[in-house]
Amino acid sequence: MALSQTEVLAGLAEIVNEETGIATDAVALDKHFTNDLDIDSISMMTIVVNCEDKFGVKIPDEEVKNLETVGDAVNFIVSAS
Amino acid sequence: MSKKIVVTGIGATTPLGGDVKTTWQRLLAGESGISTIEKEWIAQYEVPVTFAGQAAVASADVLTPQEVKRLDPSSQFAMISAREAWADAGSPEVAPERLAVEFSTGIGGVWTLLDAFDTLKERGPRRVLPMTVPMLMPNGPAAAVGMDIAARGGVRTAVSACASSTEAIANAYNRLQTGEVDIVVAGGCEAAIHALPVSAFAAMHALSKRNDEPARASRPYDSNRDGFVMGEGGAALVLETEEHALARGAKIYAELAGGAVTSDAYHITAPDPEGSGAARAVLATLKQAGATIEDVKHINAHATSTPVGDIAEYNALKRVFGDLLPGIAVTATKSSTGHLLGGAGAIEAIFTVLALHEGVIPPTINLDDQDPEIPLDVVVSPREFKGENLLAISNSFGFGGHNAVIAFRKY
Known part of the structure; x- marks a missing residue:
């Protein structure tokens, strides 16, 4: 069953908060992981793996580079779920 | 002519206390920081030695959750002690290129290494944390401290087992004598109270076996001493040329004479x-x-x-x-x-x-x-x-x- 965009955004925000300390409400769809949230590639890989566990999806390594914004990630997860 | 080197800041987190003041007071009071290890792994692996000098204050009570997540416990002790020492020294203003770090560990990030191996065995390579390497490397504590205070004059790690952090201080002395830097934060840390290192030290019959009286187990020079007791924690000193310390009006504890x-x-x-x-x-x-x-x-x-x-x-x-x-x-x-x-x-x-x-x-x-x-x-x-x-x-x-x-x- 597909997850809703709202559910995924809330779950992703929690994962980002746990990994980086960034407030959950700062994790908005238009935010760029690197430029806006200052998340480095090492944290990004941890976030990706935690998203796989939380949402039961597979995010291939080659796909990660395309997930530039929070919205990119949420949309990928929604469509993969 | 050699320069005079002085100590202008001290910091520590130890089995006696989470800072220098508490540690020193309890030391003078003749107290012991050694206690029974109340952890599942003692019984799980039938570890033969069941006590140690465990940090009196948990690092998680001092650092942010993100720091705890991204630093091995040894680096956490390093950060806590170095921050106390740096603040004690008055958070000196110094050019980053004139500030160095000499911070040691004997073993390195052994918790990180062994936890990661457990993860690999249980959940596969994709679940091994990407931070594993920087967390387990022995220069991790020095690098963390160096980044925290923006030290760009060289960050080094002497590794010589139980001589490590005295060697770090000796290296700091020499570094300051060269005139290349004005301040060195020197120290050491260890977080190895884990089933494997405890079992390994026990296997070489290096540890005391006084499981029934932990506080009485570490007894240097006593006729009935039977081995050492593992401890954990970190300690740091801010070392500085006297000239630099005096110019900024720093409090001076003592001279590091050699x-x-x-x-x-x-x-x-x-x-x-x-x-x-x-x-x-x-x-x-x-x-x-x-x-x-x-x-x-x-x-x-x-x-x-x-x-x-x-x-x-x-x-x-x-x-x-x-x-x-x-x-x-x-x-x-x-x-x-x-x-x-x-x-x-x-x-x-x-x-x-x-x-x-x-x-x-x-x-x-x-x-x-x-x-x-x-x-x-x-x-x-x-x-x-x-x-x-x-x-x-x-x-x-x-x-x-x-x-x-x-x-x-x-x-």
Whole structure:
């Protein structure tokens, strides 16, 4: 069953908060992981793996580079779920 | 002409307390930081030694959740102690290129390494944390401290087992003498109270087996000593040229008068029973300090409470000081803290600095029946330590035949 965009955004925000300390409400769809949230590639890989566990999806390594914004990630997860 | 190097800040998190003040007060009170390890893994793996000197304050109570997540426990201790020392020094304004770090560990990120291996076995390689390598590398603590204070004058890690952080301080002394930097944050840390290292030290019969009386287990120089007690924590000193310290009006605890390192090339774990390498380290340190054996009034000994090690150190001291030795006040503070391995030299350096600064030598506890083969003047209750031009040394020796000695002078 597909997850809703709202559910995924809330779950992703929690994962980002746990990994980086960034407030959950700062994790908005238009935010760029690197430029806006200052998340480095090492944290990004941890976030990706935690998203796989939380949402039961597979995010291939080659796909990660395309997930530039929070919205990119949420949309990928929604469509993969 | 050599520069005068001074201590302007100290910080520590130890089995006795989460800072220097608490640690020092409890040390002077003759308390023990050793207790039973209340963890599942003790029973799970039937670990034969069930006690240690565990950090009195959990790092998670001090650092942010993200710092705890991204730093191995050893680096967490390093950060906590270095931040206290840096703040104690007045958070000096110094050009980043003139600021260096010398921060040691004996073992490195052993928790991270072993947790990651458990993850690999249980959940596969994709679940191994991407931070694993930077967390387990032995230079991790030094790098974390260096980033925290923006030190760009070189961040280094001396690794020489239990001599590591005394060697780090000796290296800091030399680094400051070159004139390349004005301040070095030097120290050491260890977080190895994990089933594997405890079992490994127990397998080599290095640890005390007094499971029923942990607080009485670390007993340097006692006839009934039966091994050392593992400890954990971190300790850091801000070391600075006197010129730089005076120019910024810093508080000065003591002078770091010298530091030297030698090696035994004798046996991978056993100390040279003649103690010639250790003796050479003491003499080289005194030469740097411009001092003679008559000047030394206090020794914070390595004295881990192993049957062989305590005697070997005594032999080395006897070789250096001869008939003067009975007149020197010796203390073995591992009796209270346990053995912080790569952090031992740094915390004992702080105790030596405070003995000079506060005018009191901290006691050796659990000395019920002094080994007649070690007729030292062991301080068993806080002893006044006052006078002019007092010099004290602190010794550390490590598996691998490493000998490191540093000297502090009253300022």
